[in-house]
Amino acid sequence: MVDDYYFGFPTLLDGAETVPPEDVGGIPGFYEFLQIYRDPQHPEHKETKTWADSQYFKEYDPDRINGRLKSRMYKKTEWDKIQHENHRVIEDKYRKS
Structure with a gap:
């Protein structure tokens, strides 16, 4: 600043990078979240994206x-x-x- x-x-x-959403599981959980969030082929992608939207998560x-x-x-x-x-x-x- x-x-x-x-x-x-x-x-x-x-x-x-952007700030982690609440309750994502600390830094390790955040990196796992990003991997799923950014991979449309991941089986948990849609659910993760819906959850991220509910948290008002925005990419950096x-x-x-x-x-x-x-x-x-x-x-x-x-x-x-x-x-x-x-x-x-x-x-x-x-x-x-």
């Missing part, structure tokens, strides 16, 4: 996440007015001059 970010709204910069999709984050009301940072002892500008691909 970068509190004072260039875009002026929260932005997902990196990620790997950074574009969808960033689209939702853009819709939040968020004030753009005014860099020249930051007065915080723990503030420091870090270099990243979005702040190149």
